Amino acid sequence: MTETTRTMLLNAGPAHPAMHGVIRIELGLDGEVIRQADVEIGYLHRGFEKHCEASSYTQCFPYTDRLNYVSPLINNFAFAAGVEKLMGLEVPERCQYIRVLMSEISRICDHLTCIGASAMELGAFSVFLYMIKAREWLWELVEEVTGARLTVSYGRIGGVKADLTADFAERCREVTSKVSEVLGEVDELLTRNRIFYDRMRGVGVISAESAVAYGITGPFLRSTGVDYDVRKASPYFVYDRMDFDVPVGGQGDNMDRYLVRMEEMRQSLRIVEQCLEQMPEGPTNVDPDGKLIAPDLMADLGKFGKTRGLLSNEVLIEPTLQGSEKRFHDRVYAADKASRLPAKEQVYSNIEALMNHFKIVMMGHGIRPPRGEVYFPMEGANGELAFYIVSDGSDRPWRVRCHPPCFPIMAALSSILEGDQMADIIPTFGSVNMIAGELDR
Amino acid sequence: MPGSTLTRLQESFPEAILGTHSRLGEDTAILKPEALRRVARFLKEDPRLRFDFLMDLTAVDHWKRKPRFELVCHLYSRSNNARLRLKAPLGGASPEAPSLTSLWPAADWYEREVFDMFGIRFRGHPDLRRILMYREFQGHPLRKDYPIDKRQPLVGPKD
Structure with a gap:
């Protein structure tokens, strides 16, 4: 006697309670087994790249916040670092430490969200x-420095928006010790939990070869045993001074991805501590000429009438409203390295800073990186996050391409899912840590 | 060793390379589009270069320049910790490039995105359809002649 079976078509998403973010997976099911999975993305496409082409370099920052909205600081810094490389700017040491510190805090937030949400979907609500x-405590820290929780816009070309607050180190240490306690608790609750283990181990397996072929990076790649981490391979900022390990897995399944993320958070806590210890005093931003200058010194120079260095000197016409007339646009060039927005207190209190601000913000003035292109990779929470920026020498980028780390993982998702059970979608998809904001841009 | 990849590439494909440079320390090779797959295969399989990662594939619309489009690939070699940018100028009314899907499955979705955003077709791609936009979308939004405030016709439910 023969049985006839028929593949059942089932839509998971785009609005499924266990799908964080809008995505649709069209499943072909044979009973509970997934025979075929077609992943459809694009539900959250907002035209990030098109918007950037129509904005000045400074205006792109709020858009980058909205790519990976769980760790927006890393996006901010990645974009800023790309433009800085294009302009040949080097940010002060303190700023580099701040960027590393804030990136690692963001990475912890991202991994906390990923593991927390996956665990909840498997029934571990506590x-x-x-x-x-724990993420809330970290976000409070972020809020204290940046003034916002999610849409931080904290990065600036040539620096950061504001220095750390006076008691930051103390508060940060308090929070990190509490966070590491939480990690211990979660470790006890999950790692040896029979139910959790059975749902995670051997599920959603990807081999190292196929992960590399798909261009997957980050914790997802490292769970397969490949130790590629941008922070080690091509260190940026001050990562070369940090002492940390890159955890790798061996089997490339959900359990390994969970373990890698847990260990990465502990390593990030180590980096945070080292940043707090090593961070030097000093300016957080480059000065308008690209040399390091303390903000108070800059204001003093202005007060004594020494404005030559504060203003860009390649301007052919007066930096007044006249300059914004369209026919003058070609003639107005801010000095190459005049990039930093002056502090708001300065803008409101002296004319030099006001003019400086004006020259960066007004259409037709602005930051003008020289013609060229740059690809700047950074280790985002999900993997290699890179901006490919093409400049035509004007005040607006000709092309901004964001390489989103979860895009290649999503491309591989259907091949990972095929052959697994329907219920395995939840832990596997959870371990992808898809962020629709950066996936669909 | 910046530049050593480029020297090797130029030695192996003198006829296909249109130019090379290492501005800002980023190795870049500009090649004829028809040689793209051949060169990419060499870069991937050559035991000394071993560019095993296709990190990114995108395009740039240079609008009034000729040829108008440029396909940009970013490769990474784990064994040498080296990066390489490949660029291929594409012109004509309906630009076309060879697909890299047979070398890296990663190219599949990247090429679909480039097709979606720029209207560049890839010869040999197994399933070239829109990825971020919906099927009924008209035009290719990242082309410079696509106005940023353009409206799209309302699409009703499918039958």
Whole structure:
């Protein structure tokens, strides 16, 4: 006797309660087994790249916040670092430490969200609450420095928006010790938990070869045993001075991805501590000429009438409203390295800073990186995050391409899912840590 | 060793390379589009170069320049910790390039995105359809002649 079976078509998403972010997976099911999975993305496409082409370099920052909205600081810094490389700017040491510190805090937030949400979807609700609580403490730190929780726009070309607050180190240490306690608790709750283990181990397996072929990076790649980490391979900022390990897995399944992320958070805590210890005093921004200058010194220079260095000197016409007339646009060039927005207090209190601000913000003036192109990779929470920026020498980028780390993982998702059970979609998809904001841009 | 990849590439494909440079320390090779797959295969399989990662594939619309489009690939070699940018100028009313899907499955979605955003077709791609936009979308949004405020016709539910 023969049985006839028929593949059942089932849509998971785009609005499924266990799918964080809008995505649709069209499944072909044979009973509970997934025979075929077609991943459809694009539900959150907002035209990030098109918008950037129509904005000045400074205006791109708020858009980058909205790529990976769980760790927006890394996006900010990646974009800033790309433009800085194009302009040949080097940011002060303190700024580099701040960027590393804030990136690592963001990475912890990202991993906390990823593991917390996955655990909740597998029924471990308390883990979710513990982890989100810990993320909240970290977000409070971020809020204290940047003034916002999610849409931080903290990066600036040539620096950061503001220095750390006076008692930051103390508060940060308090939070990190609490976070590491939470990690310990979660470790006890999950790692040896039979139910969790059975759902994660041997599920969503990808081999190292196929992960490399798909261009996957980050914790997802490292879970397969490949130790590629941009922070080690091509260190940026001051990562070369940090002492940290890159955890790798061996089997490339969900359990390994969970373990890699847990260990990465501990390593990030180590980096945060080292940043706090090593961070030097000094300016957080480059001066308008690209030399290092303290903000108070800059204001003093202005007060004594020494404005030559503060203003860009390649201007052919007066930097007044006249300059914004369209026919003058070609003639107005801010000095190559005049990039930094002056501090708001300065803008409101002296004319030099006001003019400086004006020259960066007004259409037709602005930051003008020289013609050229740059690809700047950084280790985002999900993997290699890179901006490919093409400049035509004007005040607006000709092309901004964001290489989103979860895009290649999503491309590989259907091949990972095929052959697994329907219920395995939840842990596997959770371990991808898809962020629709950066995936669809 | 910046530049050593480029020297090797130029030695192996003197006829296909239109130019090379290492501005800002980033190795770049500009090649004829028809040689793209051949050169990419060499870069991937050559035991000394071993560019095993296709990190990114995108395009740039240079609008009034000729040829108008440029396909940009970023490769990474784990064994040499080296990066390389490949660029191929594409012109004509309906630009076309060879697909890299047979070398890296990663190219599949990247090429679909380039097709979606720029209207560049890839010869040999197994499933070239839109990825970020919906099927009924008209035009290619990242082309410079696509106005940023352009409206699209309302699409009703499918039958």
